Amino acid sequence: MDYFIQQLINGLTLGSIYGLVAIGYTMVYGIIGMINFAHGDIFMLGGFAALIIFLILTSFFAGIPVALLLLLMLVVGMLMTGLWNWTIERVAYRPLRGSFRLAPLITAIGMSIVLSNFIQVTQGPRNKPIPQLVTDVYHLGEISISLKQILIVVITSVLLFAFWYIVNKTPLGRAQRATEQDRKMAALLGVDVDRTISITFVMGAALAAVAGGMYLMYYGVASFNDGFIPGVKAFTAAVLGGIGSLPGAVLGGLMIGLIESLWSAYFTIAYKDVATFAILAFVLIFKPTGILGRPEVEKV
Amino acid sequence: MASPSENTQSGLMAKAVKEGIFAGAIAFGMFLLYVGIETYQDIDNRLVWRTRWGLLAIFVLVAAVGRFLTVGFIKPHIDRRKLAKAKSGVLEISEDKGFFHKHFLKIALIALLLYPIGSVMLFGPQGSLKYVDNFGIQILIYVMLAWGLNIVVGLAGLLDLGYVAFYAVGAYSYALLSANFGLSFWILLPLAGILAAMWGIILGFPVLRLRGDYLAIVTLAFGEIIRLVLINWTDVTQGTFGISGIAKASVFGIWSFDVGSPNYFPRAMGLATSSAWYKIFLFYVILALCLVTAYVTIRLRRMPIGRAWEALREDEIACRSLGINTVATKLTAFATGAMFGGFAGSFFATRQGFVSPESFVFLESAVILAIVVLGGMGSLTGIAIAAVVMVGGTELLREMEFLKLIFGPDFTPELYRMLLFGLAMIIVMLFKPRGFVGSREPTAFLRERKAVSGSFTKEGHG
Numbered sequence: 001m002d003y004f005i006q007q008l009i010n011g012l013t014l015g016s017i018y019g020l021v022a023i024g025y026t027m028v029y030g031i032i033g034m035i036n037f038a039h040g041d042i043f044m045l046g047g048f049a050a051l052i053i054f055l056i057l058t059s060f061f062a063g064i065p066v067a068l069l070l071l072l073m074l075v076v077g078m079l080m081t082g083l084w085n086w087t088i089e090r091v092a093y094r095p096l097r098g099s100f101r102l103a104p105l106i107t108a109i110g111m112s113i114v115l116s117n118f119i120q121v122t123q124g125p126r127n128k129p130i131p132q133l134v135t136d137v138y139h140l141g142e143i144s145i146s147l148k149q150i151l152i153v154v155i156t157s158v159l160l161f162a163f164w165y166i167v168n169k170t171p172l173g174r175a176q177r178a179t180e181q182d183r184k185m186a187a188l189l190g191v192d193v194d195r196t197i198s199i200t201f202v203m204g205a206a207l208a209a210v211a212g213g214m215y216l217m218y219y220g221v222a223s224f225n226d227g228f229i230p231g232v233k234a235f236t237a238a239v240l241g242g243i244g245s246l247p248g249a250v251l252g253g254l255m256i257g258l259i260e261s262l263w264s265a266y267f268t269i270a271y272k273d274v275a276t277f278a279i280l281a282f283v284l285i286f287k288p289t290g291i292l293g294r295p296e297v298e299k300v
Numbered sequence: 301m302a303s304p305s306e307n308t309q310s311g312l313m314a315k316a317v318k319e320g321i322f323a324g325a326i327a328f329g330m331f332l333l334y335v336g337i338e339t340y341q342d343i344d345n346r347l348v349w350r351t352r353w354g355l356l357a358i359f360v361l362v363a364a365v366g367r368f369l370t371v372g373f374i375k376p377h378i379d380r381r382k383l384a385k386a387k388s389g390v391l392e393i394s395e396d397k398g399f400f401h402k403h404f405l406k407i408a409l410i411a412l413l414l415y416p417i418g419s420v421m422l423f424g425p426q427g428s429l430k431y432v433d434n435f436g437i438q439i440l441i442y443v444m445l446a447w448g449l450n451i452v453v454g455l456a457g458l459l460d461l462g463y464v465a466f467y468a469v470g471a472y473s474y475a476l477l478s479a480n481f482g483l484s485f486w487i488l489l490p491l492a493g494i495l496a497a498m499w500g501i502i503l504g505f506p507v508l509r510l511r512g513d514y515l516a517i518v519t520l521a522f523g524e525i526i527r528l529v530l531i532n533w534t535d536v537t538q539g540t541f542g543i544s545g546i547a548k549a550s551v552f553g554i555w556s557f558d559v560g561s562p563n564y565f566p567r568a569m570g571l572a573t574s575s576a577w578y579k580i581f582l583f584y585v586i587l588a589l590c591l592v593t594a595y596v597t598i599r600l601r602r603m604p605i606g607r608a609w610e611a612l613r614e615d616e617i618a619c620r621s622l623g624i625n626t627v628a629t630k631l632t633a634f635a636t637g638a639m640f641g642g643f644a645g646s647f648f649a650t651r652q653g654f655v656s657p658e659s660f661v662f663l664e665s666a667v668i669l670a671i672v673v674l675g676g677m678g679s680l681t682g683i684a685i686a687a688v689v690m691v692g693g694t695e696l697l698r699e700m701e702f703l704k705l706i707f708g709p710d711f712t713p714e715l716y717r718m719l720l721f722g723l724a725m726i727i728v729m730l731f732k733p734r735g736f737v738g739s740r741e742p743t744a745f746l747r748e749r750k751a752v753s754g755s756f757t758k759e760g761h762g
Binding site for chain 1: 326334337338507517520715721723730
């Protein structure tokens with residue numbers, strides 16, 4: 001039982017990270033109906049920003065408090081990836097809005113290839129290890145919870161609350177929801193659709209950057225191709241929860257994290273990704289709109 | 301939208317300067333950390349950093365000047381040309397085609413048939429190796445794969461992001477069956493195709509209810525599952541080490557390409573011993589396979605099943621209301637596409653002599669899909685052109701030794717191969733979202749076949 005709870009905690013941590021990335025996928029899909037394939041690489045860029053800020057700060061201010069260091073890593077990562085995603089949307093997706101369905105998907109895949117190769121070329125192909133930032137571990141009987149796991153879950157919860165507040169309680173969130181429901185009507189009613197979509201991309205990127213920074217903190221290593229597998233899993237999470245649904249993305253992320261850690265614990269670790277993908281396939285086959293997704297109405 | 305003052309030259313310049321500075325500032329922000337700072341491991345294997353302000357300055361300058369030129373000169377020029385074209389009133393697709401345009405296919409086919417002979421005559425057998433193998437065979441494999449995927453994506457409109465799985469099935473079928481049972485290439489080629497088609501049905505069946513992006517993500521998942529199984533099922537597939545020493549193809553079992561064998565093909569033909577002859581033989585094999593794919597695609601499009609595919613792509617609900625069995629239609633598209641992937645896979649295995657899961661990553665699926673879409677979905681000619689441009693272009697980078705003279709001896713062009721491929725994908729899509737072949741020729745027509753602009757069809761060629 002202790003072992004089970006331990007795995008539950010590990011899964012929850014991992015799931016929080018996937019959930020944060022999944023929100024970016026689901027928001028973009030909800031608002032303009034495209035799979036932003038480059039989102040996983042935005043997550044990777046966020047991790048790299050955190051890594052570089054970590055190196056700079058620790059070399060200038062040796063005794064910097066860990067909390068401040070972590071905060072700066074995450075905030076700079078958010079600004080960085082927000083800027084990147086804003087530019088990417090502006091350059092690669094906006095001109096193709098209203099073009100045929102596959103065009104933005106292809107530029108998104110191209111963008112994903114560009115981003116990971118850009119980092120490979122500028123920062124080198126090797127894995128980048130950093131020392132452990134947070135090392136405290138608490139023991140509750142047989143169960144051990146590390147401080148970084150608590151941090152990840154707490155930061156995720158805070159961000160989710162802030163995010164929920166923005167989407168549901170502010171004029172910006174109202175504009176986003178209006179654009180999602182009917183872009184043309186929203187524009188007629190005075191919503192600046194282009195700006196709303198840009199802000200959506202920036203928000204998604206900021207959440208992904210936090211996830212990237214926490215991923216770096218959790219595993220202590222960054223690599224240029226870190227974007228793909230976590231990206232696909234986060235997208236799986238978004239689809240699992242019902243793409244377009246924000247609570248669904250979080251729920252899907254947590255489920256993917258739990259499935260992954262429980263499968264690794266009780267079956268073979270080698271096939272943990274196979275399990276994730278297989279469950280995705282099963283869910284979609286029996287409930288194609290995901291767990292919390294609205295059923296699509298077919299119109300002739 | 302443009303106010304009168306902006307139309308004047310000075311207004312335009314002011315706008316261009318403003319946009320240029322803005323782009324420079326954005327680029328500075330974007331590249332500050334990733335280009336301006338380099339992280340690397342020092343002698344103690346610790347991660348340290350150093351600055352690269354010069355490189356950062358180049359990036360910022362390129363962005364600023366590029367934006368300035370685009371806004372100030374290139375865009376007004378394009379707008380003027382568009383305006384002139386619209387005024388002259390010539391339709392974009394003219395009916396009278398030039399000689400080259402009319403006979404393009406024949407010319408291309410003859411050029412392809414003569415290509416290996418020409419390169420042997422120009423560079424000798426050993427020198428031709430590079431041109432026949434790296435360019436010829438490599439591009440033709442992608443042409444074949446893209447034509448196979450075209451049946452699924454371009455004709456039936458089913459977005460498949462895991463096509464490389466069928467390629468892998470074909471390659472591993474050949475590698476395993478030839479190693480364990482000693483069967484020849486010519487028996488295993490159709491068998492690999494059939495096995496891949498079966499996998500197409502197995503994977504296709506559960507996902508039939510899904511549409512669009514859901515289908516895309518499930519096919520991606522299946523592609524990854526097959527790759528992960530290949531990595532982890534080490535008893536059979538030898539995992540990441542891959543299977544090496546795969547048997548070469550023979551000339552229909554009559555001659556062999558193993559130097560030791562008594563009926564070694566070049567000896568029988570009185571040619572010098574060289575591995576180039578095998579590559580030339582393989583070139584003709586893959587060319588023949590490509591032609592078969594093209595022929596089958598063209599014939600199928602005229603058959604009821606092909607028309608059902610295209611109808612399905614345009615409107616699924618209408619299809620169902622008209623009594624088309626959508627399940628069978630989708631499954632045949634999946635199976636046919638997968639079969640060609642399987643053929644290409646077994647060819648790949650015999651050409652490389654080595655297969656490993658590394659060759660079947662998602663990136664390959666993305667590249668193949670990109671070729672299909674960039675070519676203008678459904679158009680065989682467009683896809684072939686896209687494959688030549690995208691694959692040939694990136695292969696060309698390997699050859700650019702002279703770049704080392706410009707950028708110094710440490711410069712490795714291969715490193716930039718995928719970066720440029722990705723950029724090319726984006727740029728082509730931005731300027732030609734309907735692909736290289738923008739016009740569409742309908743499969744079914746009344747009295748007279750008329751090409752229309754791609755923007756009139758939902759997607760695809762028909």
